[in-house]
Amino acid sequence: xxxxxxxxxxxxxxxxxxxxxxxxxxxxxxxxxxxxxxxxxxxxxxxxxxxxxxxxxxxxxxxxxxxxxxxxxxxxxxxxxxxxxxxxxxxxxxxxxxxxxxxxxxxxxxxxxxxxxxxxxxxxxxxxxxxxxxxxxxxxxxxxxxxxxxxxxxxxxxxxxxxxxxxxxxxxxxxxxxxxxxxxxxxxxxxxxxxxxxxxxxxxxxxxxxxxxxxxxxxxxxxxxxxxxxxxxxxxxxxxxxxxxxxxxxxxxxxxxxxxxxxxxxxx
Amino acid sequence: xxxxxxxxxxxxxxxxxxxxxxxxxxxxxxxxxxxxxxxxxxxxxxxxxxxxxxxxxxxxxxxxxxxxx
Numbered sequence: 001x002x003x004x005x006x007x008x009x010x011x012x013x014x015x016x017x018x019x020x021x022x023x024x025x026x027x028x029x030x031x032x033x034x035x036x037x038x039x040x041x042x043x044x045x046x047x048x049x050x051x052x053x054x055x056x057x058x059x060x061x062x063x064x065x066x067x068x069x070x071x072x073x074x075x076x077x078x079x080x081x082x083x084x085x086x087x088x089x090x091x092x093x094x095x096x097x098x099x100x101x102x103x104x105x106x107x108x109x110x111x112x113x114x115x116x117x118x119x120x121x122x123x124x125x126x127x128x129x130x131x132x133x134x135x136x137x138x139x140x141x142x143x144x145x146x147x148x149x150x151x152x153x154x155x156x157x158x159x160x161x162x163x164x165x166x167x168x169x170x171x172x173x174x175x176x177x178x179x180x181x182x183x184x185x186x187x188x189x190x191x192x193x194x195x196x197x198x199x200x201x202x203x204x205x206x207x208x209x210x211x212x213x214x215x216x217x218x219x220x221x222x223x224x225x226x227x228x229x230x231x232x233x234x235x236x237x238x239x240x241x242x243x244x245x246x247x248x249x250x251x252x253x254x255x256x257x258x259x260x261x262x263x264x265x266x267x268x
Numbered sequence: 269x270x271x272x273x274x275x276x277x278x279x280x281x282x283x284x285x286x287x288x289x290x291x292x293x294x295x296x297x298x299x300x301x302x303x304x305x306x307x308x309x310x311x312x313x314x315x316x317x318x319x320x321x322x323x324x325x326x327x328x329x330x331x332x333x334x335x336x337x
Contacts, residue, residue: 030335031336033335033337053337054334054335055335055336055337056304058277058329058330059298059330059331061276061277061279061296068302068332069335085336219337
């Protein structure tokens, strides 16, 4: 199992484990919005991610559009994490989760219940209901939620395998808006906390990982970069760097300067 | 030969009767391993594709995985 390698034997990292499943990378990536399938595959490969998200949609019977993503992604090489993107009620999300499970890959679902078309912010009431139902049905629910501690605690209590608070709205690229909230959620939950959505560039991913979260899921930041595979490589390094910085333990913040060079021994 | 009239992914379609789910997928040229089937909101698991016969007026949803975040 390859995890972030530290040069210090006393602080070796542990692998990311969600719902009993260990993953190699703390960076999880989406497969949407790419200009071509070849570009998607190159970016995913450069990201080093083993978990890739997919959506459930109708088959186009007239074949005017691209065929399913499985024609381009080897399910033996990647762990397919289906989402319930586009679902606006608990019932709809539950239906999509069940359809996704029938595809026959795993019991994991990235659960989204969207509450508003403009901001795509989660409907946490529906999310909690759907989490409860799906957890009882044996799903490993990875719940996309806002950066609210109380909701995160309730999702954990409802049986979520992982809680996934947003850094900022889906596809916004605004970066981590509330590091304090994310840090607090991570500190208080026992299940893994992965930040999902809002990262815009590598520094956002790095700062997010420095909060101590277990991983990051992103799509648009890579897919909408001018050069997705290059951005994917940057994200891979950023997630690693942020994880290492978190493990290393940063210096305290001070409001005053402290010299780095000796204050004595100056030539007279 | 008589036809079964269905609503498949929102569009009316007719297939030769009698038609099982497996026959519908074959008729549409779809690989059963790549598609999840719902008939009247009930998921039809792959082992049952050859057992379940479609009836006039059935609503069929055929879904698969596409790119998403």
